[in-house]
Amino acid sequence: MKVKANGIDIEVEDTGGSGEPLLLIMGLGCQLVHWPPYFVQPLVEAGYRVIRLDNRDIGLSQYFPQFGRPNPTWGGLMLALGRELPAPYTLGDMAADALGVLDALGIARAHVAGASMGGMIAQRLALAAPERVRSLVSIMSSSGARGLPRPEPHVVRALLARPRGGTREALLRYYVELYRTIGGPSYDQPEADLRAAIEVSLDRAQNPDGMLRQLRAIMADTRRAGELARMRVPTLVLHGREDPLVPVNCGADTARRIPDSRYVVIERMGHALPPSVSRPLVAEMLPFLRAHPIEAAEPALAA
Template sequence: MSERIPIGDRTLHVVQRGSGDPLLLIQGMSGTHASWGEPFLSALDPALATISYDHRGIGRSDPAAEPFSIVDLADDALALLDALGHASAHVMGISMGGMVAQELALKAPERVRSLTLGCTYSGGEGASLAAPETIQRLSEGMMSGDRERAIRTGYEINVSPAFAADEAHWPAFLAMATATPAPIATIMLQMQAIGAHDTLARLGAITAPTLVVHGDADLMLPVANGVLIADAIPGAHLERFADVGHLFWWERPEQTAALVTAHCAGATNPA
């Protein structure tokens, strides 16, 4: 079910599907509800009722002209849960969405049944963003004025070389990336929010059962970030995908869905 949900003075586009306990899916920079991909969502459908949405200014949600912070995006997520009538939910955030999920779990621990943090970043000492050459290549693609070149550049940076080398994977990614708008102005605002993000010193206060997933061929946010986060959150489990890039759920949809489903089930019915 696709709908527009009023959140304060704006409206967010939301897609709900599947059955079972609610799982709030929080996308990363430039990502939309479509960025989860049908293979991953289909694998979740039998066990979890997924809630995917477009951040402010992205996809089919209302435009955003003013700067915002990661905390502001976490407030959007909490307001969305309120609007949908969920006192609590399992939460999965990837990349920038993982930063939002960290702030959500710290701000409202009683709302988070379990936490999955994928290919994300905490800020603080030891954390690292993409290398300058990766950022330059990505920026050149975005500013080229050639939409397909920009998407192709982002694709090749965000997936592993082996995955990108198989041309059979490209059409589905291109269709996803062109299905919903991601204005460059909003992406720049998201980048500003990411630059100010720093939760490392507070991660020890997270009480939700936590799964951390990271591909060890990630160029956008190197796998050392996942190690740092898993070490900082009490009881967190780190799952590393060998030879997988930033978009691990896109490269390994069934494996990722199985991990997330088991993690949510374990949090709902602890041994």
């Protein structure tokens, strides 16, 4: 369903029910369907009202073609030179979108979990509106601090590659190879299942320029690392030992910067959510969420 959030149209899927709300925010270029059913369903079965959204400029949410197609190479050069990097919108704007989703659904307070860029947005949300975030789970994400480890060279090559041909099969093969690369050496998702998931996302929506605009928002968010020291939301940081895209030390850095956060490294996890990774992630999340319940007396927002 579409909701009006922060003045724009955001696509939302809400499992409903009377359980404590848990907002899931996905990463760069990823749609809400990239939270796989085997990750979502155990959370629902544990009693949580799971809410997923398409971030702006991706999926079925509102696009921003008027801002054009940013050049990531130029953006990287500006950052290397220490220049301010203009962006069509910010991670703070995307956090305001997520907050607007809670407003539209009448939710006063929620647990928030974000993966990769979604973890960065979740951090921004917790900084901007801590009274609305009962707990934060930052998954395979980063503080964005300067000097952190960068993606491994073979991952950069995979990210910069292009499909070999213009057919749908070529596009599918490109994404299969990319996901296997960022998934790390222990990635074990069967190819048939991976292809089926990719086809769902391709059939649902495609907006590659939107992904580049989201990337620019990440690149321009250079001050968040220094702001995390004032975080007062209970936080669980989960990161994969084998993450080749956002190396594990990025998770350690995030946890170090957020006061009283809990840090857990998931063995054999890269930068993906196959079943073998989703199970230990959910197993870490559920006790953490239960340890920080939303008080039953907290009122809902007026519709």
